[in-house]
Amino acid sequence: MTVVEERPAPAAEPPPRRPNRLWALLRNSWRQLTSMRTALVLLFLLAVAAIPGSVLPQRTINPENVAGYFREHPDLAPVLSRLGGFDVYASPWFASIYLLLFTSLVGCVIPRLLDHVRALRTVPPDAPRRLERLPEHAAAEPRPDDPAAAAAGVAAGLRRHRFRTVVRERPDGTWTVSGEKGLLKETGNLLFHFALLAVLIGVGFGHWYGWNGNRLLVQGNDLGFCNSVTQYDESSLGPRLDAADLPFFCLRLTDFEATYQSNGQPKTFGAQATVQTEHDGPWRPTEFTVNHPLRLSQANVHLLGHGYAPILRFTDRFGQQQTRIVPFLPRDQMLTSEGVAQFPDVNIDPKTNQRDEDLQVAFEGVYLPTVDPKGGPASVFPAEREPALFLTAYRGNLGVDAGLPGSVYALDRGQLANGQLKQVSGERPQRLTPGQTWTLDDGTKLEFVGTRQFATLAVRYDPTQPLVLGGAVLGLLGLMLSLSGHRRRVWFRVSPPAGSEAGTGGSLMEAGGLPRTDYPGFHEEFEQVVAAARRTPEERTP
Structure with missing residues (x-):
């Protein structure tokens, strides 16, 4: 009778796990x-x-x-x-x-x-078994002192060369000295990258919470301005700020001093002003120049440039007078300046108190601080030595009542093109010197009273400016450390001579070196370290 033993079927192997493609991606x-x-x-x-x-x-x-x-x-x-x-x-x-x-x-x-x-917390590794395979190698040479004393002397010499050292003793009486140097290279790399992060953070937060504004400020206590968006010629607020977040201060330009070289190149610019930093507070005098801005608690006022603002007094056909202080913008280094003086609210009939828009007046022209004696069209020196104003008169509708934005330093060329504004003076501009009066064809008069100086100011506030500056300085420091640092290792093996016991008969010293980065000067440094390590205790004693 044959008995057939039933064996259990082998357990099925689990299917292989499929990799998670999303996680891998x-x-x-x-x-x-x-x-x-x-x-x-x-x-x-x-x-x-x-x-x-x-x-x-x-x-x-x-x-x-x-x-x-x-x-x-x-x-x-x-x-x-x-x-x-x-x-x-x-x-x-x-x-x-x-x-x-x-x-x-x-x-x-x-x-x-x-x-x-x-890496900083890890001690240098032990010496490899075969030092002769390293890029730098010094063959074993006998020493008079025992291995322990020789290893201690080698370690002391490496520390004097700013190596991190570790001394180890092996069971066969051999001593090894491991030295490592150049970890500041990676420290410099990390410092540079963290500095770059600091600059990125500073630029980002500076854009969010910073603000700036530009203002052309004419000299005079009656022409000051306060820190408000509406009083800037151009302004920009960070996305996290609104107009109510601007700090309070007011500024008035009291005087401006400029000196020039004989060829007209500027030597010094200096603005004298009074500033008020509290509501109803006192006005205190201050000075600032191009390279030394006016520093307030939450703003810096930078001096960018300056120019001249002619003072023009216009007398209309009804005998009413209006005075304008009109900044003329410089177009060259000799301060040849261009501008326009507009008088839209003149020639109002006192009987009806009505204004005729077609009788508005404007004067466009060029101001020369020093007229060219040869009759040139530009100033020959930036200081006011022989000032003159060359103007062309226009009468008609200036287009200022249309509600459209426009420049205050130039006429609306569209009004000239459609004939609503016409030139009323001769073909050549009228020349005026301070104190002269020009009588137009309808009996109206324009008097050139004089000039005032103006300063172009840039008001800036960046709350993260110290962070950006610190990041830039640390970045340069880290870059210098990274470029000057070179990581390298040296090993010394000090063993008793063959056939002698430890502590007797002197010792044999062998050395090897390995540069962790490309360092052309490592060979010379290795030779210096080995030469210093092979000196006897008597030779090392001063």
Whole structure:
């Protein structure tokens, strides 16, 4: 009888686990994003993305230039506007590059920082078994002292050369000395990257919470201004600020002093002013120059330039007088200046108190601080040595009542083109010197009273400016450490002579060196270290 034994069927092997493709994709994407190569590419892209902000006018800095660009390029400007060309630094694509660079740097620096901390806490490794295979090697030579004393002397010499050293004893009586140097190279690399992060953080928060404004301030206590958005010629507030967040201060320009060389090049610019920093507080005198701005608690007032503002008094056909102090903008280094004086509220009939818009008056021309004796069209010196004003008169509708924005330094050319504003003077501009009066064809008069100086001011506040400055300084320091540091290791093996016991008969010393980075001067340094280690105790004693 045959008995058939039933054996249980072998258990089925579990199917292999399928890798999570989504997790693998995220892991590989993170590795690519946090690589140094990606950080360099993003840094280059950020620099390229900032180019349109330097080429195209920006709405936050000069909205008038943006409007002019739309008039000059009616087809291209709307496309650039949709792409964020006039708001580059607030555009989504610029912000995305900025955030990706920040994320890449954080993901790259944090693991390297942890590795560097572990490297600092880790002692140099023991000497390899075969030192002759290292790039630098010194053959074994006899020494008169025993291995323990020789190893101690070698370690002391390495410490004098700023090596991190570790002395080890082996069971066979051999002593090894391990030395390591150059960890400041990685410290410099990390310091540079953290400084770059600090600059990125400072620029970002500075854009959010900073503000700036430009103001052309004419000399005179009656022409001061206070820190308000409406009183700036151009202003820009951070996205996290509004007009009510601006600090209070008022400024008046009392005097302006400028000195020039014989060729007209400026030597010194100095503005004298009075400032009020509290409501109903006292006015205190102050001075500031081009390189030394006026520093307030939450703002810095920078002096950018200066010019002249002619004082013009117009007498209309009814005998009413109006006085304008009109800044003329310089167009060259000799302060040849252009400007326009508009009188829209003149020739009002006192009987009806009605104004005829077609009798508005404007004067456009050039101011020369020093007239060219040869009759040239430009000033020959920036100081007022022989000042003269050359004006052309216009009468008609100036177009200022239409409610459209326009420049106060030039006439509306559209009004001239459609004939609503006409020239009423001769073909050649009228020359006026201070104190002279010009009588027009309808009996109205214009008197050139004199001039006042004006200063072009830039008021800035950046709460993260110290952080950006500190980041830039630390970045330079880290870069110098990174370029000057070279990581290298040296080992010494001190053993008793063959056939002798430890502590008797002197010792044999062998050395090896390994540069961890490319360092052309390591050979000379290794020879110096070995020569110092081979000196006897008597030779090392001063």
